[in-house]
Amino acid sequence: MSASRFPNLFLLEHPLIRHKLTLVRDARTPSHEFRRLLGDISALMTFETCRHLPTEEVVVRTPMGDARGSRISAPVTLVPILRAGIGMTDGLLALIPEARVGHLGIYRDEETARPVSYYSKLPSDIAAGPVFLIDPMLATGGSAAFAATELKKVGCRVRMICLVAAPPGVERMLREHPDVPIHAAALDDRLDERSYIVPGLGDAGDRIFGTR
Ligand code: PRP
Ligand code: URA
Numbered sequence: 001m002s003a004s005r006f007p008n009l010f011l012l013e014h015p016l017i018r019h020k021l022t023l024v025r026d027a028r029t030p031s032h033e034f035r036r037l038l039g040d041i042s043a044l045m046t047f048e049t050c051r052h053l054p055t056e057e058v059v060v061r062t063p064m065g066d067a068r069g070s071r072i073s074a075p076v077t078l079v080p081i082l083r084a085g086i087g088m089t090d091g092l093l094a095l096i097p098e099a100r101v102g103h104l105g106i107y108r109d110e111e112t113a114r115p116v117s118y119y120s121k122l123p124s125d126i127a128a129g130p131v132f133l134i135d136p137m138l139a140t141g142g143s144a145a146f147a148a149t150e151l152k153k154v155g156c157r158v159r160m161i162c163l164v165a166a167p168p169g170v171e172r173m174l175r176e177h178p179d180v181p182i183h184a185a186a187l188d189d190r191l192d193e194r195s196y197i198v199p200g201l202g203d204a205g206d207r208i209f210g211t212r
Pocket of ligand 2: 084137139195196197198200201202203204205
């Protein structure tokens, strides 16, 4: 369902996702639980976000005869934004094991919250199929907008999967990348003075990797 304020935002509000997201948000949840829950939510989100994957008809031989079926007809590429996007990647791969994984390394400057790019490794034929840009947090939208620009430069059609989105990030993506649908588990209230999402879940990378 598209949240009416933002035509580019699709909220996945399944009871299981909401339950697990609530546990993820809880500041008492330790890193090993945080990682497991984030993986579960990512797999659950994959089910809905893959609804648009292109398919083609095929025929397979069962022990009893021929059966018409279908298969995904183009190579899917997952592009996690390092670091925190790594925490969602295995959840998606659990359901799309054939997917390739490209990486974009981007972090936010702590003073300005502007994105700093430090790494890129993408499949050479990435534009041959759909691309999922993965990052649990969409705050100012600086990182996601930068990543979407890089992916579109090489001809990609992009969908974004994130866990928690904030209005400024969704607005920025709508302004700069109206063609990129965003699938999120929650739309939160606002950003604080350091551009962290409130209520959010804190620093996703630190909580995934136990680095603070
Ligand atoms: C976090 C998060 C996003 C970005 C979102 O990364 O994983 O990439 O911030 O914020 P934005 O929408 O304002 O750009 P962070 O900079 O903390 O890097 P890390 O994953 O390496 O910790
Ligand atoms: N990055 C995070 O990890 N958390 C936020 O709330 C905002 C950006």
